Amino acid sequence: MEHIIENLRKNGFDVKVFDTKEQAADYLAGSIHGKTVGMGGSMTLGALDVYDRLAADNTVYWHQVQPGEDVCLNACNAQVYLTSANAVSQEGFILNIDGRGNRLAGSVMKKERVIFVIGRNKLSGPFPEALDRARNVAAPLNARRLSKKTPCAVGADKCYDCASPERLCNALLVLWKRPWWCDSMEVVLIRQDLGY
Numbered sequence: 001m002e003h004i005i006e007n008l009r010k011n012g013f014d015v016k017v018f019d020t021k022e023q024a025a026d027y028l029a030g031s032i033h034g035k036t037v038g039m040g041g042s043m044t045l046g047a048l049d050v051y052d053r054l055a056a057d058n059t060v061y062w063h064q065v066q067p068g069e070d071v072c073l074n075a076c077n078a079q080v081y082l083t084s085a086n087a088v089s090q091e092g093f094i095l096n097i098d099g100r101g102n103r104l105a106g107s108v109m110k111k112e113r114v115i116f117v118i119g120r121n122k123l124s125g126p127f128p129e130a131l132d133r134a135r136n137v138a139a140p141l142n143a144r145r146l147s148k149k150t151p152c153a154v155g156a157d158k159c160y161d162c163a164s165p166e167r168l169c170n171a172l173l174v175l176w177k178r179p180w181w182c183d184s185m186e187v188v189l190i191r192q193d194l195g196y
């Protein structure tokens with residue numbers, strides 16, 4: 001973990017490490033006030049149970065509790081964007097695969113602040129292993145969770161590179177480094193297994 005943290009920092013990401021998801025949720029709730037906040041689809045953010053706390057003090061857009069396309073668009077345009085990641089490589093690259101693309105769009109071209117909330121189980125080896133994790137571990141488990149009609153959802157065992165209309169994997173974002181236009185990109189790293 002320490003080597004990846006060092007590389008994330010070299011790549012321009014501000015890393016904060018917490019032992020528990022409760023500590024991470026306290027940090028998020030304590031550091032975001034009076035903002036528009038977008039949240040990407042994420043089991044990790046759900047586990048932190050931070051939506052209500054943020055919504056008490058901010059305008060929060062999260063399609064997991066407010067269904068609708070406009071919610072995703074508003075989330076992408078918010079001042080602060082929270083999401084997780086499918087994998088973080090040994091080199092400190094942050095990977096996400098998306099079906100709609102909202103998490104990817106929300107993670108870039110964001111001037112003010114982007115926060116990736118990541119459990120230790122997302123930390124991977126070199127980039128090919130991180131890509132393999134995103135494609136063959138995270139995506140099939142998400143397909144099963146969402147009851148998608150895809151071959152991977154049956155066994156949640158691997159990616160079949162399907163042509164299903166419900167395919168989850170249409171775009172990949174690899175953040176090698178913090179895009180210079182974004183003033184702050186944080187990684188909130190938690191020493192617990194969270195999400196897929």
Ligand code: SF4
Pocket residue numbers: 135139140143150151152153158159160161162163164166167168169
């Ligand atoms: S491309 Fe299709 S089979 Fe592969 S993980 Fe994505 S949804 Fe599943």
